[in-house]
Amino acid sequence: MITADIHTHTHYFHGKNTVREMYQSAVEKKLSYYGFSEHTPLPEGFSCLLYREGDMNAAFDDYIRDVLELKAEVEEYNKNAEHKNPQVLLGMELDFTPAYPDYMENIINRYPFDYIIGTVHFVEKQNIGLWDTGKASQKEKFQFFEDYYAFICQMAKWGRADIIAHPDFVKIHCIEDFHTWLQTAQALECLHETCKIIKNSGMVLEVSTGGLNKACKEIHPSPKVMEIAAEHKIPISFASDTHNIKNVANAFDDLADFARKYGYKEHTVFINRKPVALTF
Numbered sequence: 472m473i474t475a476d477i478h479t480h481t482h483y484f485h486g487k488n489t490v491r492e493m494y495q496s497a498v499e500k501k502l503s504y505y506g507f508s509e510h511t512p513l514p515e516g517f518s519c520l521l522y523r524e525g526d527m528n529a530a531f532d533d534y535i536r537d538v539l540e541l542k543a544e545v546e547e548y549n550k551n552a553e554h555k556n557p558q559v560l561l562g563m564e565l566d567f568t569p570a571y572p573d574y575m576e577n578i579i580n581r582y583p584f585d586y587i588i589g590t591v592h593f594v595e596k597q598n599i600g601l602w603d604t605g606k607a608s609q610k611e612k613f614q615f616f617e618d619y620y621a622f623i624c625q626m627a628k629w630g631r632a633d634i635i636a637h638p639d640f641v642k643i644h645c646i647e648d649f650h651t652w653l654q655t656a657q658a659l660e661c662l663h664e665t666c667k668i669i670k671n672s673g674m675v676l677e678v679s680t681g682g683l684n685k686a687c688k689e690i691h692p693s694p695k696v697m698e699i700a701a702e703h704k705i706p707i708s709f710a711s712d713t714h715n716i717k718n719v720a721n722a723f724d725d726l727a728d729f730a731r732k733y734g735y736k737e738h739t740v741f742i743n744r745k746p747v748a749l750t751f
């Protein structure tokens with residue numbers, strides 16, 4: 472059984488529920504660890520229509536304060552509790568923006584994070600979530616998939632994050648073309664090279680049910696990507712990437728079955744930036 476959900480959101484950026492409402496859902500699901508990983512404010516020149524309007528920096532400070540308050544409270548409660556509540560972990564989903572290394576470094580150093588989820592939502596300045604795939608030819612899409620994985624490799628080499636978020640996010644609006652691409656020699660070469668670099672980086676690959684709620688309706692990553700990651704023995708973490716109380720630990724039994732098919736028996740959480748392996 473999977474007892475940790477460590478990629479989750481709150482109402483602070485574009486989720487539906489507060490820190491405490493999300494945590495209550497984790498208590499009801501009997502998790503052992505619940506990690507908050509709100510999006511980071513974006514550097515100048517980047518925008519995401521999905522995120523809140525206004526001062527994202529102030530919202531991010533409020534998010535950190537809420538999580539740290541809850542974390543302290545739960546630690547105190549668990550000291551004497553017979554049935555412990557889920558341990559609270561503080562994380563963030565950091566948009567990888569390699570043109571702004573100081574910006575990323577400053578956010579990482581500003582707060583006492585348990586872990587950093589590195590995420591590629593943007594390839595250069597193209598927001599993948601807003602990519603108009605209807606206008607792109609298959610050749611252009613295949614090129615974009617390669618560009619996406621080049622960004623993932625760059626993030627792994629940068630090495631300041633612990634986890635790689637939804638490692639085939641690029642498929643969300645073009646799942647059929649992505650599956651076609653996965654059957655090409657080019658894709659296999661690209662993914663083996665990517666996995667080699669991830670393995671060397673010591674980063675963990677996220678396996679998430681978040682994709683089930685997107686247009687692609689598929690777990691991240693796709694079976695072929697998972698097979699190659701397993702071949703390279705890359706450790707994994709589990710997540711729902713939920714934005715509401717309903718999807719906390721969503722379909723985790725299916726997620727466990729999926730990972731077991733590729734030989735996985737352990738998943739990773741991070742406490743104070745140190746990996747901790749759990750069985751499932």
Ligand SMILES: [Zn+2]
Nearest residue numbers: 564590636637
């Ligand atoms: Zn994301």
Ligand SMILES: [Zn+2]
Nearest residue numbers: 478480564712
């Ligand atoms: Zn997310």
